[in-house]
Amino acid sequence: MDLKVLTYIIVGVTFAVYIGIAFWARAASTGEFYVAGKGVNPIANGMATAADWMSAASFISMAGLIAFGGYGTSVFLMGWTGGYVLLAMLLAPYLRKFGKFTVPEFIGERYYSKTARIVAVLCLIIASITYVIGQMKGIGVAFSRFLEMSYEWGLYVGMGVVFIYAVLGGMKGITYTQIAQYCVLIFAYTIPAIFISLNLTGMPIPQIGLGSEMTDGSGTYLLDKLDLVVTELGFKEYSTQVMGSKLNMFVYTLSLMIGTAGLPHVIIRFFTVPKVADARSSAGWALVFIAILYTTAPAVGAMARLNLLETIQVGPVGEETGNLVYDERPQWFKNWETTGLLQFEDKNGDGRIQYYNDKNETFATKAESFGWKGNEMVKVDKDIMVLANPEIAGLPNWVIALVVAGGLAAALSTAAGLLLAISSAISHDLLKGVFWTGISEQRELLAGRISMAGAIVLAGYFGLHPPDFAAGTVAIAFGLAASSIFPVLMMGIFNKKVNKTGAIWGMIAGIGVTMAYVFQHKGIFFVPGTAFLGDLEPHWFLGISPNAFGAVGALVNFGVAILVSKVTAEPPEHIQHLVEDIRVPRSVGEAPAH
Incomplete structure (x- = not known):
């Protein structure tokens, strides 16, 4: 069956399931809208949390980062998973015990x-909106290729789907929708990985295939082969490549960890279970479900990079047969060219594709002797790698269609959770908590739905002009959460x-210094039409990149809060007792009334 038809069928069926669940689980009260009535099973909540957590950055962008960044991009694996453990151990049970709906409350x-x-x-709205932009980038990338839409129309369709099931169902609808989305995304991620691992190494388990011998009879291990291929083209050795300095990698990992623990859309999930003990249990189950994808990602990234390079570089470097003839490029190449996310420019007019690191002075001199006049792959968007990988590897159409459904499930599930966090912050924390304390439950529910609809429109607008690739944008959001929310919770x-x-x-102070640093080095990316300045590494503070600066902002937050508290009045005695009470275990596990 034609790929386009298959994609429409598979994506259409999954969307119908999501919307059907939204109508079935429509929220009738604020308790169901915000925390699903606190009646979700811990295993089900663990699966929903995993889907909420594994966004477009995890599904679409992380393996693309690993494909091009090599070993250094392990900061995303360590930071995101390590942060989840931090959240489960140090924050979630205590916040659940406190018994309120939201983090600002x-x-x-x-x-x-x-x-x-x-x-x-x-602070929550700034971090969450930035995070949603990353999801919108993933939605746009997926739709632009497989449904043959422009990036803009892909966003509009995704916004419409989120609007239906998130606005109607609230947390109750989102929770059960995310369970379905987890099943879709995990099958969509692992099945192609199994096929490709079998093709390259004969090993059906991708995690093992990453360290296995190639099936080409050379006796070479996959990572050794990849190191050889990339260094032949002037790129850094894949298995030792790092992201800037060791200090930058450490701070980057720390920023992602504490940013994870400060993200409200994940924290709020622990309010949906009946007891504190269930919050701990669902955290453990979520980690199991998350690990399935996160341990597969390094294999997917490495194999995607190898397949890409071997497709374009079809022979020895420098020989006439060493480059792919542009007119003979494979169909997957043509498909992605139409999206604008893959672009070729024939700089020397020889009709062949020269793909190499022209920033490597030694190799650039060598390339000049071949008659090459620069890297002719002028754009290879990192975010296409997971979606393009099955096509590059020549997998069946149904597998390719399944991948787009998984990518959309990942982006939509996290977008819904983030939008709910924004909605509850506006309707519950600002409207009911501050400006209109006597509002009825029905009006609060209506306000929640209206504010979520507004957040969808705002996120879609900003999603048309993302500041970075999906995972890079998400890293900025984590830095904002790390510098503002995490310290004050701890x-x-x-x-x-x-x-x-x-x-x-x-x-x-924390979010202020972080935003100032990001704006200084990345430009005013929230205003459409303004220049994206990129990362100006020579001007980085101690070599720390803007995406990693959240950890520095968190230190500023801790320092300012503690110093100011020392020179101002102590908290009232009943508040100090309240803090002690939060940390004392209760046999029943129910939250005390406040």
């Missing part, structure tokens, strides 16, 4: 201040002496 009560609650809402649970003034100025 906890901050407002713990720091006995509506101002603190408002600042927390603003101090709120483990330091009873931090007061409202310290918390407020800590959040402002």
Whole structure:
């Protein structure tokens, strides 16, 4: 069956399932809209949390990063998974025990201040909107290729689907939709990986195939072969390549870890289970479900890079047969050219594709002797690698169609969770918590749906002008959450002496310094039409990249909050007792009433 028809069928069926679940699980109360009535089974919640967590950045972009960044991009694997463990151990059970719907609500009560609650809402919205932009990039990439739409129309369709099942169902609908989306995305990710691992190494388990011998009879291991291929083209050795300095890699990992632990859309999932013990259990199950994809990603990235290079570089470097004739390029190449995410420019007019690292001075001199006049693959978007990989490897059409359904499931599931976090922050924390405390439940529910619809429109607008590839954009969002939300949550649970003034100025200082650093080095990317300046590495503070700066912002947050608290009045005694009470285990596991 034709690939386009198969894609329409598979994607259409999955979308019908999502929308059907939304109607079946339509929220009838604020409790169902915000926390699914606190009645979700821990295993089901673990699966929904995994889907919420594994966004377009994980499904589409992370393996693309690994494909081009090699060993150094392990910061994403370590940071995101390590941060989830941090969240499960240090924050989630205590926040669930506190018994409130949202993170700003906890901050407002713990720091006995509506101002603190408002600042927390603003930080949450800034981080979440930035995160949603990354999901919108993934949706646009997927639709632009496989449904033969422009990037813009891909966004519009995705916005419409999210609007239907997120606005109608709230957390209840989102939870059960995300269970279905997890099943789709994990099959879509692992099945192509199994096929490709079998083709290259004869090993059906991709995690093992990454370290196995090639099936070409050479006796060469896959990573050794990849190292040889990339260095022949002037790129850095794949298995030793790093992201800047060791300090930058450490800070990058730390920023992703604490950013993970400060993301409200994941934290809110632990309010959907009946008991504190269930929150711990669902965290463990989520980690199991997440590990399936995260342990597969390095193999997918490495194999995708090898397939790409061997397709374009069809012979020894420098020989006439060493480059692919452009007019004889494979169909997958033509397909992705139409999206604008893969672009070729014949700089020397020989009709062949020269793909090499023209920034490597030694190899550039060598390339000049071959008559090459620069890298002719002028654009290879990192975010296409997972989606293009099955096509490059020549897998069946049904596998290719399944991958696009998985990519869309990953992007839509996380987008829905983020939009709910934004919606609850506006309707529950700002409207009911601050400006209109006497609002009825029905009006609050309506306000929640209206604010979510507005957030969808805003996120889609910004998604048309993303500041970076999907995972890079998400890394910025994690840095913003790391510098603002995580420190105030940690101090709120483990330091009873931090007061409202310290918390407020800590959040402002942390997110302020992080945003200033990102804007300085990446340009004002939120304004359409402005220039994207890129990463100006020579001007980085201690060699720390903008995407990693959240950890520095978190240190500023901690420092300012503690210093300000020392020179201002201590928190009231009942607040200090409240902090102690949060950390004391309860046999029943129910949250105390506040």
